[in-house]
Amino acid sequence: MSWAAILLSTLLGLRANARVASVSRTLFINDTPYYLPAEPLFTFGSDTPNITADALPFTVLTDFTKESSIKSTIAEWEAVDDIFNQDFMKTIVLRGPFVNVSEDVASFFNQSGVQTVLTALPAGPYVLARDASGLPAIYPPLRLHFDPSQSFYKSTFLKSDGSYDVVSASLDTDSSPYIAVPSRVHALAKNKTHFPLAGFRVSVKDLYFMKGLVTSAGNRAFYSTYPARNTTGPAVTRLTDLGAHMVGMTKMVQFANGDRATADWVDYHAPFSPRGDGNLEPSGSSTGAGTSIATLDWLDVSLGSDTGGSVRLPASLNGVYGIRPSVGAISLDEVLPLSPVLDTAGYLTRDPKLFSRFGKAWYAEAFQSYPAFPKNLLVSEDFVSVSDAAKDIYNPWIEKLRTFLGANAVGNYSIEDQWNASSGVGSELAVYVNETYSTLVAYYQWTNVGKPLFQDYAAKNGGRSPHINPQVRFRWKYGESKGPDAYAAELMKRETFENWTLNNFLTESADSCSQNIYLYPINSGTYSSRETYYSSP
């Protein structure tokens, strides 16, 4: 036997024994890139005639009573979807009202060797392709999008067992992975009462643990120290239960702290904001959340987290809507903590109506309605010192809000004055809470995340220390210098401030939630370049 013949027989032997566990594919239909996940929606039996094409795009139509209804369906799909197009119209499957095959018909088919396929595929685009064992199967096509903002670590896809897979496709790119998104057409058939977020594409800050995925929390050592997560937290599973799709994990400031792009982003490169000259400081810590939602029109919502501004700041710098909800608005189980008394799960959108729909569905039982609007607008004295350009935007907006609410505006409102007048604490607020935030976050995170990471990393790496970006290193050192007594004292100060707020500042009201709305400029409207070098923390 020749050498080549031996090799061939070896290969054939291997082929007979090898079991390919799964196959995922990148394919082009005309010039558009798509991704087929490993799991088909449906696999045909082994006696089905083989398909000769590698992949056959097709469309299921359920309403084909009139030419006009087909035309309007196609027009609607083309308007809402970036996947369905004429390439999927070359093969059409017409699916009538779903009826069960009666037993005698089933047995007639069976005796005639006919395989009946009782699968109620919803209307929309699909791809017929061979599965891992060569059988014909039906797949949902995912569209692959380039991400010029470099917001993502990876693109994700939910498997039927509830764990996440990484989308394995890549195409020519300058660094960011391509992001796969499912068709919006399949969501149109879902009942909006049960699936209010059907078709929503959501990016996830890489501190929400996702079953099957390794979490980075923005740190390379953390990523390489811990295994893939075995649980997805309730904040994310609620979204998938409501019909939303998690498209990928976004970049973040390490462990949800604060960093500047050029000074501090050592482990990973900071994403790009599309605003201004394209070189604005993108802020954080929900950095990729802000840049992805501002840049990518195929994305609907970004999940972030806000402890001390981590959603509000990227929202303001990227020109989108963002929220820090009340602490406890939604469970933060299986989310990397910074401070449990201050951490919140927030999100960002470009569209205010979609912003409202998403919040009502996500915060669900924590979401409350009141019969009246707050009667007073407390307009912070800090508006005096914003840039003139920002004043031109802020001032007319504040006036519109006041008119809409029918509220009184209290200008130049000072929290310090009100604190002095009503707290009874006898110490300036800025002095009283000077180290409250820093102690609460740094002591807690050093104790519960930092210290265990140093130990676990050392155990795996011959006693060496993990690399931590300068800002976080500085904060953790500070946290390490605080003891449990200092932490307890600052917890009391936070609670004192909260009590004062409820009674004297954002006074509670059964009618309108709070009597007052406090407006403050989180951004002074000045240019801040990502090229700036800063001195050490």
Ligand SMILES: *[C@@H]1O[C@H](CO)[C@@H](O)[C@H](O)[C@H]1NC(C)=O
């Ligand atoms: C389909 O192709 C596979 C592999 O080539 C072969 O084993 C199988 O018999 C074919 N099935 C039919 C129904 O022709």
Ligand SMILES: *[C@@H]1O[C@H](CO)[C@@H](O)[C@H](O)[C@H]1NC(C)=O
């Ligand atoms: C089809 O059969 C299933 C299972 O027997 C039953 O639940 C369903 O209601 C039937 N559907 C119709 C349209 O008769």
Ligand SMILES: *[C@@H]1O[C@H](CO)[C@@H](O)[C@H](O)[C@H]1NC(C)=O
């Ligand atoms: C016919 O029924 C038998 C017994 O239920 C089953 O094993 C077989 O797969 C069926 N054949 C087809 C073609 O559906």
Ligand SMILES: *[C@@H]1O[C@H](CO)[C@@H](O)[C@H](O)[C@H]1NC(C)=O
């Ligand atoms: C959606 O579900 C609700 C509640 O179960 C039901 O009342 C309604 O008829 C459903 N709508 C459609 C279009 O099926």
Ligand SMILES: *[C@@H]1O[C@H](CO)[C@@H](O)[C@H](O)[C@H]1NC(C)=O
């Ligand atoms: C999930 O992971 C955690 C942390 O690594 C571990 O303590 C727990 O036993 C795991 N649970 C299961 C079901 O594997």
Ligand SMILES: *[C@@H]1O[C@H](CO)[C@@H](O)[C@H](O)[C@H]1NC(C)=O
């Ligand atoms: C706020 O204070 C500034 C200067 O401190 C003053 O010019 C401005 O008129 C005040 N605005 C209101 C609404 O009182």
Ligand SMILES: *[C@@H]1O[C@H](CO)[C@@H](O)[C@H](O)[C@H]1NC(C)=O
């Ligand atoms: C508040 O009171 C402190 C003394 O407790 C005083 O030093 C400070 O100037 C006052 N601040 C304001 C804004 O009135």
Ligand SMILES: *[C@@H]1O[C@H](CO)[C@@H](O)[C@H](O)[C@H]1NC(C)=O
């Ligand atoms: C806050 O604490 C820092 C560090 O101890 C100190 O340098 C600063 O002066 C303090 N600021 C106030 C307003 O008390």
Ligand SMILES: *[C@@H]1O[C@H](CO)[C@@H](O)[C@H](O)[C@H]1NC(C)=O
């Ligand atoms: C805050 O108010 C609650 C409820 O009235 C009270 O139980 C608690 O002791 C107060 N905390 C502080 C630090 O004053």
